[in-house]
Amino acid sequence: MSAPEAKRLGILLFEGVEELDAVGPWEVLSWWTANFPEDGYAATTFSLDGAPVRCAKGMTIVPDHSAADVGPLEVLLHPGGRGTRPQMVDPEHLERVRQWRRDVPLMTSVCTGSLVYAAAGLLAGKPATSYRNELDTLAELDPTIEVRRDDRFVDAGDVISSAGVSAGIDMAFHLIVRLVGVERARQVRRGIQYDPEPPV
Amino acid sequence: MSAPEAKRLGILLFEGVEELDAVGPWEVLSWWTANFPEDGYAATTFSLDGAPVRCAKGMTIVPDHSAADVGPLEVLLHPGGRGTRPQMVDPEHLERVRQWRRDVPLMTSVCTGSLVYAAAGLLAGKPATSYRNELDTLAELDPTIEVRRDDRFVDAGDVISSAGVSAGIDMAFHLIVRLVGVERARQVRRGIQYDPEPPV
Numbered sequence: 001m002s003a004p005e006a007k008r009l010g011i012l013l014f015e016g017v018e019e020l021d022a023v024g025p026w027e028v029l030s031w032w033t034a035n036f037p038e039d040g041y042a043a044t045t046f047s048l049d050g051a052p053v054r055c056a057k058g059m060t061i062v063p064d065h066s067a068a069d070v071g072p073l074e075v076l077l078h079p080g081g082r083g084t085r086p087q088m089v090d091p092e093h094l095e096r097v098r099q100w101r102r103d104v105p106l107m108t109s110v111c112t113g114s115l116v117y118a119a120a121g122l123l124a125g126k127p128a129t130s131y132r133n134e135l136d137t138l139a140e141l142d143p144t145i146e147v148r149r150d151d152r153f154v155d156a157g158d159v160i161s162s163a164g165v166s167a168g169i170d171m172a173f174h175l176i177v178r179l180v181g182v183e184r185a186r187q188v189r190r191g192i193q194y195d196p197e198p199p200v
Numbered sequence: 201m202s203a204p205e206a207k208r209l210g211i212l213l214f215e216g217v218e219e220l221d222a223v224g225p226w227e228v229l230s231w232w233t234a235n236f237p238e239d240g241y242a243a244t245t246f247s248l249d250g251a252p253v254r255c256a257k258g259m260t261i262v263p264d265h266s267a268a269d270v271g272p273l274e275v276l277l278h279p280g281g282r283g284t285r286p287q288m289v290d291p292e293h294l295e296r297v298r299q300w301r302r303d304v305p306l307m308t309s310v311c312t313g314s315l316v317y318a319a320a321g322l323l324a325g326k327p328a329t330s331y332r333n334e335l336d337t338l339a340e341l342d343p344t345i346e347v348r349r350d351d352r353f354v355d356a357g358d359v360i361s362s363a364g365v366s367a368g369i370d371m372a373f374h375l376i377v378r379l380v381g382v383e384r385a386r387q388v389r390r391g392i393q394y395d396p397e398p399p400v
Contacts, residue, residue, distance in 0.1 A: 020227035020392060023259070027220035027365065030257035045259065052262060057230035059223070059245065062252060062260035111393075132393055152397045164393030165227065169366070174399045185400040192220060193311075193332055193364030196396035197352045199374045200385040 006042035007074035009033070009175075013047045013063045016083025019055045020165050021110040025077055028172035032180075032188045039180050046070040056081040067096075075175065076104045079168065080111025080131060087116045088141075094120040107159045108175065110168035114161035118142045126156040131164035169194065206242035207274035209233070209375075213247045213263045216283025219255045220365050221310040225277055228372035232380075232388045239380050246270040248296075256281040267296075275375065276304045279368065280311025280331060287316045288341075294320040307359045308375065310368035314361040318342045326356040331364035369394065 009029050011022050022045070029043040047053050050066030064070075078097070087093045097120040101107055109117050114130040117123050118141040127146040130138045139147050148154045153162035153171035155178070162171035173194075176185040189195075209229050211222050222245070229243040247253050250266030264270075278297070287293045297320040301307055309317050314330040317323050318341040327346040330338045339347050348354045353362035353371035355378070362371035373394075376385040389395075 018227075019223055019230070023219055023223040023227075026259060027218075027223075027257065030219070030259075034257055043257075057227065057234055057243075058264070059226060059230070060262035062262065064258070132390075152395070152399075166369070166392050166394045166396065170397055170399055177400060182400055189398060189400055190332075192366050194366045194396075194398055195352075196366065196394075196398070197370055198389060198394055198396070199352075199370055200377060200382055200389055 006033070006037070006040055008071060009041055009043045009075045009077070010070050010073040011043070011045045011077045012079065013045050013053045013061055014083045014087070015053050016056050016081050017053060017079045018081030018111060018165055019057055019059050021079030021081055021113070021168050022055075022061070022077075024166060024169040025110065025172035027192060028169060028188060029175070031191050032176055032184065035188075035191065036184065039184070041074070041179065044070060056083065073100075073104045075106045075108060075179075076100050077168075078107070078109045078113035078116060080109070080113040080115070080164075084112040084116050088119045097122065105158065108171065109159075109161045110171065111162070111164045114138060115141060117159065117161065118145060122159055123156075123161070126159065127154050128156060128159070128161040129154045129163050130161065133164075206233070206237070206240050208271060209241055209243045209275040209277070210270050210273040211243070211245045211277045212279065213245050213253045213261055214283045214287070215253050216256050216281050217253060217279045218281030218311060218365055219257055219259050221279030221281055221313070221368050222255075222261070222277075224366060224369040225310065225372035227392060228369060228388060229375070231391050232376055232384065235388075235391065236384065239384065241274070241379065244270060256283065273300075273304045275306045275308060275379075276300050277368075278307070278309045278313035278316060280309070280313040280315070280364070284312040284316050288319045297322065305358065308371065309359075309361045310371065311362070311364045314338060315341060317359065317361065318345060322359055323356075323361070326359065327354050328356060328359070328361040329354045329363050330361065333364075
């Protein structure tokens with residue numbers, strides 16, 4: 001569908017990733033890029049070694065790529081989930097995140113993905129958010145972060161963080177606004193009929 | 201997490217299933233059943249032959265079970281996606297759906313999943329909905345259906361249909377209300393921070 005020179009939006013998958021953290025944005029971004037290849041973007045998924053991952057609630061997803069073969073990314077999305085707990089204290093993962101920061105123009109996170117970014121130093125001096133229950137952890141990891149407690153997502157320029165789980169869907173629409181424009185985001189919103197009406 | 205006698209909520213996966221149609225409800229239902237096993241339900245996924253499926257936008261998901269080994273279901277969820285087009289005219293699939301109807305107390309659908317139900321005769325004389333762009337198809341497939349054009353989901357007793365893609369999330373919360381109660385659904389809503397604020 002996409003031209004080989006399409007700019008890549010890469011969603012990281014890992015053991016214990018929360019399913020909707022990854023698949024919510026995936027639906028928004030892949031619906032967009034599949035229906036509007038002329039925009040020049042392609043959505044893809046990758047895990048470090050390219051092997052299938054078992055998500056936090058037990059679903060197994062097969063990534064498109066490994067980190068080694070995913071190619072240059074324009075945007076990287078780091079989801080959350082209980083799999084971020086070991087990542088936050090894994091020097092190898094944190095160094096990897098810092099390397100991505102150097103290579104990738106726009107780093108984004110969903111839910112506790114921002115805790116990993118905070119631990120890697122990516123959010124120093126910036127506004128950011130995270131899963132509601134982990135906002136204090138975010139502040140503790142890096143007291144220079146301006147924690148935004150009430151935002152669905154926070155666009156700090158070269159890094160965008162979002163609140164818990166389903167907030168990644170809202171953030172993904174913002175991403176389309178930023179990369180293409182409001183009208184395109186509205187087209188995708190109509191496409192996936194995103195007119196939420198929580199019944200409780 | 202769940203007792204062996206837990207009642208099963210089964211999400212059908214198939215080639216060309218729309219990712220969020222399946223994974224939106226999966227997140228809601230699996231978050232619930234994993235955190236409240238005492239309610240006596242377990243969420244699971246299955247494909248007909250148990251093999252991984254390639255979804256509509258290219259994501260590959262590995263199901264937990266095949267149709268043969270998923271066991272008795274309390275609730276079946278039939279997602280939509282372009283994979284429903286061949287299903288709607290496949291006598292074998294339609295007979296399978298009718299057999300599920302006989303075996304499963306509560307049949308539910310997301311997006312164009314309701315077109316398959318309509319083609320199988322499950323919605324005769326009932327109110328129902330579908331993906332916004334396919335509401336006329338729903339009416340054509342079975343003129344006895346009372347098409348509800350403005351509802352996120354329609355609970356017709358032993359069958360619940362929902363609107364397009366993201367509407368499955370709202371429907372899944374209704375399912376928790378129906379099976380357990382409003383307070384439990386609110387707990388899950390808080391858990392996945394489902395306070396949507398579409399930015400466009």
